[in-house]
Amino acid sequence: MAERFDRIWHNARLATMRADRPDLGEIERGVIATRDGRILYAGAASDFPADAESIQWIDCEGRWITPGLVDCHTHLVYGGNRAHEFELRLKGASYEEIACAGGGIVSTVAATRKASEAELVASALPRLDALIGEGATTIEIKSGYGLDTETEMRQLSAARSISRQRKVAIRTSFLGAHALPAEADGDKDRYIDLVCKEMLPAVAKAGLADAVDAFMEGIAFSAEQTARVFEAARALGLPVKLHADQLSNLGGAALAAKFSALSADHLEHTDAAGAAAMAKAGTVAVLLPGAYYFIRETQEPPVETFRKHGVHLALATDCNPGSSPLTSLLLAMNMGATLFRMTVAECLTGVTREGARALGVLDETGTLEPGKWCDLAIWDIERPAELVYRIGFNPLHRRVWRGQ
Amino acid sequence: MAERFDRIWHNARLATMRADRPDLGEIERGVIATRDGRILYAGAASDFPADAESIQWIDCEGRWITPGLVDCHTHLVYGGNRAHEFELRLKGASYEEIACAGGGIVSTVAATRKASEAELVASALPRLDALIGEGATTIEIKSGYGLDTETEMRQLSAARSISRQRKVAIRTSFLGAHALPAEADGDKDRYIDLVCKEMLPAVAKAGLADAVDAFMEGIAFSAEQTARVFEAARALGLPVKLHADQLSNLGGAALAAKFSALSADHLEHTDAAGAAAMAKAGTVAVLLPGAYYFIRETQEPPVETFRKHGVHLALATDCNPGSSPLTSLLLAMNMGATLFRMTVAECLTGVTREGARALGVLDETGTLEPGKWCDLAIWDIERPAELVYRIGFNPLHRRVWRGQ
Numbered sequence: 001m002a003e004r005f006d007r008i009w010h011n012a013r014l015a016t017m018r019a020d021r022p023d024l025g026e027i028e029r030g031v032i033a034t035r036d037g038r039i040l041y042a043g044a045a046s047d048f049p050a051d052a053e054s055i056q057w058i059d060c061e062g063r064w065i066t067p068g069l070v071d072c073h074t075h076l077v078y079g080g081n082r083a084h085e086f087e088l089r090l091k092g093a094s095y096e097e098i099a100c101a102g103g104g105i106v107s108t109v110a111a112t113r114k115a116s117e118a119e120l121v122a123s124a125l126p127r128l129d130a131l132i133g134e135g136a137t138t139i140e141i142k143s144g145y146g147l148d149t150e151t152e153m154r155q156l157s158a159a160r161s162i163s164r165q166r167k168v169a170i171r172t173s174f175l176g177a178h179a180l181p182a183e184a185d186g187d188k189d190r191y192i193d194l195v196c197k198e199m200l201p202a203v204a205k206a207g208l209a210d211a212v213d214a215f216m217e218g219i220a221f222s223a224e225q226t227a228r229v230f231e232a233a234r235a236l237g238l239p240v241k242l243h244a245d246q247l248s249n250l251g252g253a254a255l256a257a258k259f260s261a262l263s264a265d266h267l268e269h270t271d272a273a274g275a276a277a278m279a280k281a282g283t284v285a286v287l288l289p290g291a292y293y294f295i296r297e298t299q300e301p302p303v304e305t306f307r308k309h310g311v312h313l314a315l316a317t318d319c320n321p322g323s324s325p326l327t328s329l330l331l332a333m334n335m336g337a338t339l340f341r342m343t344v345a346e347c348l349t350g351v352t353r354e355g356a357r358a359l360g361v362l363d364e365t366g367t368l369e370p371g372k373w374c375d376l377a378i379w380d381i382e383r384p385a386e387l388v389y390r391i392g393f394n395p396l397h398r399r400v401w402r403g404q
Numbered sequence: 405m406a407e408r409f410d411r412i413w414h415n416a417r418l419a420t421m422r423a424d425r426p427d428l429g430e431i432e433r434g435v436i437a438t439r440d441g442r443i444l445y446a447g448a449a450s451d452f453p454a455d456a457e458s459i460q461w462i463d464c465e466g467r468w469i470t471p472g473l474v475d476c477h478t479h480l481v482y483g484g485n486r487a488h489e490f491e492l493r494l495k496g497a498s499y500e501e502i503a504c505a506g507g508g509i510v511s512t513v514a515a516t517r518k519a520s521e522a523e524l525v526a527s528a529l530p531r532l533d534a535l536i537g538e539g540a541t542t543i544e545i546k547s548g549y550g551l552d553t554e555t556e557m558r559q560l561s562a563a564r565s566i567s568r569q570r571k572v573a574i575r576t577s578f579l580g581a582h583a584l585p586a587e588a589d590g591d592k593d594r595y596i597d598l599v600c601k602e603m604l605p606a607v608a609k610a611g612l613a614d615a616v617d618a619f620m621e622g623i624a625f626s627a628e629q630t631a632r633v634f635e636a637a638r639a640l641g642l643p644v645k646l647h648a649d650q651l652s653n654l655g656g657a658a659l660a661a662k663f664s665a666l667s668a669d670h671l672e673h674t675d676a677a678g679a680a681a682m683a684k685a686g687t688v689a690v691l692l693p694g695a696y697y698f699i700r701e702t703q704e705p706p707v708e709t710f711r712k713h714g715v716h717l718a719l720a721t722d723c724n725p726g727s728s729p730l731t732s733l734l735l736a737m738n739m740g741a742t743l744f745r746m747t748v749a750e751c752l753t754g755v756t757r758e759g760a761r762a763l764g765v766l767d768e769t770g771t772l773e774p775g776k777w778c779d780l781a782i783w784d785i786e787r788p789a790e791l792v793y794r795i796g797f798n799p800l801h802r803r804v805w806r807g808q
Contacts, residue, residue, distance in 0.1 A: 087748040087789040090741055126784075130797050290795065294742060317796075328796025331735075337494055338698060344491040380530075385487040391694065392721075392732025392796075393534050 002051040005033040005040060006403055009376070012060035015384050016042060016368040017067055017353040023345050024066075024384055025367070032065060034374040037402035042368035063397055064384060066348065067366055068137025068375030069329045070355030073265050073286050073316035075175075076131075077124045077158045078145045080111025082321040105145075105179055108321050112145040112155065120158035121165065127319060128162060130327035135377030135396045138169040138356065138365055140316075142213055144178030147191075149199045152176050156208035167401040169373075171359045173241060174200065174209035177221050177229045192225045196232035204236040211262060211360070215243040216252045223255055230259040239360055245269040246291075257281035263314065263358035268292065268299045272309070275302065279309040284358040287342070287350070288318035289335035290326035303340050313342065314358045315350035333388045344385045376400035406455040409437040409444060410807055413780070416464035419788050420446060420772040421471055421757040427749050428470075428788055429771075436469060438778035441806035446772035467801055468788060470752065471770055472541025472779030473733045474759030477669050477690050477720035479579075480535075481528045481562045482549045484515025486725040509549075509583055512725050516549040516559065524562035525569065531723060532566060534731035539781030539800045542573040542760065542769055544720075546617055548582030551595075553603045556580050560612035571805040573777075575763045577645060578604065578613035581625050581633045596629045600636035608640040615666060615764070619647040620656045627659055634663040643764055649673040650695075661685035667718065667762035672696065672703045676713070679706065683713040688762040691746070691754070692722035693739035694730035707744050717746065718762045719754035737792045748789045780804035 014030035031048045033041040041048060085103035098104060112120070124141075131139060141159035146152035156172050163170040176195040184191040203209045212233035216226040220243070230240045239262050244252025246266035253274030256264035264270075264278060265286035278285060285306050291297070306313055315336045318324040326332065333347040342350070356366025365373045380395040381387060387395070418434035435452045437445040445452060489507035502508060516524070528545075535543060545563035550556035560576050567574040580599040588595040607613045616637035620630040624647070634644045643666050648656025650670035657678030660668035668674075668682060669690040682689060689710050695701070710717055719740045722728040730736065737751040746754065760770025769777045784799040785791060791799070 081786060081790070083787055083789040083793040086741070086793040087787075090745060090747045126799070127797070294795070296742065324795075325793055325797075326795040331796040337490070338700065341494060343494045382485060383487055383491075385491040386485070389487040389490040389729055391698070391728075391730040392735040393531070393729075395530070 002053045003049055004035070005052060005054040006035050007056045007058060008033045008052065008054040009058045009060050009065065009378070010045060011062060013062060013064045014042060014368055015064060015066045015348065017349050018367050018369060019353060024348055030065070032368060032374070032376065034403040037374055039368060039370050039372050039374045041370060060378060064379045064381055065368065066377050066379065066384070067352040067368055068377050068399065068401065069135045069351045070138040070359065070366055071131055071136050071316050071329055071351070072140050072263065072314055072355040072358040073288060073318050074139060074141055075144060075318070075320035076127050076139065076141045077120050077155050078108050078112050078321055079115035079120060079123065080108050080321065082108065082325070105322055106182065108145050109147055109179070109181065113148070113151045117154050117158045117161065120155060121161055124158065124162060125165065127327045128166060128168070131317070131329065132166060132168060132399065133396065134328060134330050134394055135399045136168070136329060137375035137399065137401050138171065138359065138361065140171045140173060140359055142173045142175040144175030144213070147176065147179065147181035149202055152199055153203060153206060153208060156203060160208060167404070169365070171210045171361065172208060173211045173213040174203045175213040175215070176200065177214035177226065179215065179220060188221060188225060192221065192228055196228055200229070200232050200236065204238060209238060211239045211241055213241045213243065216250060216255065217243065217247055218250070219247070223250060226255060234259065241265065241358070245274065253278050257283045262360050266291065267301045268297060270302055272305050275305045275309045275311055279311045284312040284314050284354055286314045286316055286358050287336060287340060288316055288324065289339045290324035290332055291318045292339060293335055294324050294326070300340055303342060312354050312357055313346050313350050314354035315342070315347060316355065330387060330394060331391065334391050337388050344388045347388045348384055374400060374403040406457045407453055408439070409456060409458040410439050411460045411462060412437045412456065412458040413462045413464050413469065414449060415466060417466060417468045418446060418772055419468060419470045419752065421753050422771050422773060423757060428752055434469070436772060436778070436780065438807040441778055443772060443774050443776050443778045445774060464782060468783045468785055469772065470781050470783065470788070471756040471772055472781050472803065472805065473539045473755045474542040474763065474770055475535055475540050475720050475733055475755070476544050476667065476718055476759040476762040477692060477722050478543060478545055479548060479722070479724035480531050480543065480545045481524050481559050482512050482516050482725055483519035483524060483527065484512050484725065486512065486729070509726055510586065512549050513551055513583070513585060517552070517555045521558050521562045521565065524559060525565055528562065528566060529569065531731045532570060532572070535721070535733065536570060536572055536803065537800065538732060538734050538798055539803045540572070540733060541779035541803065541805050542575065542763065542765065544575045544577060544763055546577040546579040548579030548617070551580065551583065551585035553606055556603055557607060557610060557612060560607060564612060571808070573769070575614045575765065576612060577615045577617040578607045579617040579619070580604065581618035581630065583619065583624060592625060592629060596625065596632055600632055604633070604636050604640065608642060613642060615643045615645055617645045617647065620654055620659065621647065621651055622654070623651070627654060630659060638663065645669065649678065657682050661687045666764050670695065671705045672701060674706055676709050679709045679713040679715055683715045688716040688718050688758055690718045690720055690762050691740060691744060692720055692728065693743045694728035694736055695722045696743060697739055698728050698730070704744055707746060716758050716761055717750050717754050718758035719746070719751060720759065734791060734798060735795065738795050741792050748792045751792045752788055778804060778807040
């Protein structure tokens with residue numbers, strides 16, 4: 001008897017992004033078939049059963065299909081707006097003047113603490129919709145603008161509830177160790193105690209976090225403090241990830257690898273030892289060119305070193321109000337190519353397969369393979385390179401999330 | 405008797421961009437009234453006649469209205485696609501390999517020569533629609549990928565015909581002196597003869613160009629050759645503009661000023677004398693951060709020098725397949741601020757009032773003032789700075805062209 005499907009996309013060109021195929025795993029004459037939200041077939045039309053039956057057949061007219069995009073590093077949920085601070089800075093305002101005008105991360109923390117969960121969701125949705133409008137189907141969202149138990153939980157809860165308002169998979173990361181709140185009075189160790197002993201257990205108990213993140217940097221937390229957060233996460237069975245080596249090399253990449261982190265992110269100052277450790281641990285390097293661009297960084301992440309060591313490379317928006325108000329993965333890809341000299345294939349796998357790997361969901365999404373969710377982006381393009389090459393252009397034809 | 409209008413937008417915040425008002429000429433509680441496509445009133449609600457009558461009243465619910473955006477420098481109409489060249493270059497291909505694979509401007513010229521007018525229009529429309537989708541109402545389009553009389557005219561004719569397919573004002577510039585075609589065999593002077601004696605008169609006779617442009621650079625044409633093109637334009641009564649001082653300082657800004665050019669564009673290497681000459685001549689400095697970004701230029705245009713001399717600053721996309729595949733004025737603004745440290749007000753006036761000035765159409769559009777075309781962009785934002793600050797985000801609520 002013929003196999004039955006819910007939907008079949010035919011007359012398509014596929015960039016499967018399969019790791020077992022070279023480049024993008026392209027298939028020139030491809031078919032994708034779905035049932036119950038899963039991909040049952042993604043391959044050559046010539047191998048597809050001729051007698052297949054389907055409720056719906058969709059002629060893609062030669063369009064390209066990629067996996068739905070994955071944004072594996074965002075701070076999408078926050079209160080307030082930092083456009084005014086940006087304006088003041090360009091006028092030459094000093095940091096003191098900006099602080100007096102209510103600028104800096106402090107202002108985002110204050111606004112986030114003041115916002116209700118509904119307000120947090122409402123202000124995040126336009127940003128989310130921008131990502132979705134370019135074909136994103138899986139998006140990571142961090143906390144880290146609460147810096148107290150109640151607000152961190154509200155931020156994560158807002159992130160979770162977003163997935164009930166849009167057809168998108170949300171992965172949450174608890175980032176209590178993002179910055180030191182004013183009330184901690186400069187005592188980082190005591191704050192990390194709070195993160196490990198109060199916030200993290202509460203977050204874990206409520207099931208609000210899929211992973212635990214930290215910001216290891218001179219202006220944030222030390223290796224020792226970060227390790228304490230990671231130990232606490234491990235005790236609760238939560239995977240970790242790290243903002244590492246962005247402004248200086250404190251050995252963040254190596255520490256992340258030591259804890260088998262899903263990913264280490266930013267990495268402008270990572271050295272060869274850090275890259276080697278990441279490769280060995282399978283820790284994905286998440287590069288964030290939006291932040292590099294916006295803060296006018298000049299130290300490029302060591303892409304060639306990562307390649308040499310075989311580190312997996314992902315790309316993400318780092319969407320946040322202070323250092324990367326970016327809501328476009330297409331643009332993140334162009335920046336990855338233009339600013340970091342990543343190849344087209346690295347950029348495209350970086351926002352699909354490797355983004356999924358960086359979130360620990362590669363068995364569920366990120367490539368076009370049977371058994372995974374049927375998350376697709378269908379594009380009006382002649383070749384996949386156009387998605388990386390063009391700037392400020394969105395050729396998305398249709399987005400499919402879980403087969404629909 | 406009460407004054408009658410076609411449409412009234414009320415409950416709006418206006419960024420009028422009027423030159424006689426500071427900053428953006430903001431009006432917190434504003435009204436715009438139109439009849440026959442023109443603005444009859446753009447000002448405070450409190451001064452608007454209480455008994456005004458209108459066919460339609462539109463409640464803007466507090467949204468911001470700016471003039472419709474102006475992209476005053478594009479090469480939007482061309483044949484072919486250079487995404488593959490971009491891909492090869494990132495893989496480390498040499499210029500020879502790229503040339504063999506059909507890359508470089510030569511490939512765009514070949515593809516443009518091969519394309520029919522209808523094909524040129526069809527391939528340009530998605531790029532145009534991206535600009536329009538962000539509120540652009542006036543767009544300049546250059547020739548310069550034909551480099552022979554027939555193709556240059558076809559390119560300009562395609563640009564003109566676009567304005568019949570979309571509600572947008574198109575201004576055309578003849579850029580025969582863009583590059584030397586292969587058949588010229590390296591003889592630039594003879595090619596400039598062809599430009600001045602054959603192409604330009606034919607273009608002018610057919611009414612296909614609103615201005616004449618040239619590319620003055622070591623890799624393009626000399627000051628003397630450029631001057632010959634400008635003399636020919638002057639004899640035909642056409643205003644000029646210039647690609648000047650992009651890669652080196654050959655005195656392009658000063659030459660443009662000498663010919664009272666509408667604008668000099670790029671200007672990374674312009675010196676104080678050039679800036680002073682431009683200020684005196686009223687020649688607008690059109691900055692093109694998309695090209696600066698895409699070719700990884702490090703020499704910033706002398707924004708502070710332009711300010712000091714009172715040169716008008718415009719911003720544009722430079723949309724072209726080789727050095728700026730950018731179709732977003734919002735992004736051009738963010739790049740102007742991030743890469744060139746332009747202020748928010750400079751960016752916003754740069755894509756409205758100053759863009760219009762750079763095209764010689766400031767009496768018709770570019771600000772919200774009575775008598776001008778009613779070209780509006782209505783935005784879902786809390787303050788105009790958001791249009792510059794955000795990256796890869798389009799808060800356009802509605803676009804109005806000539807009152808509709």
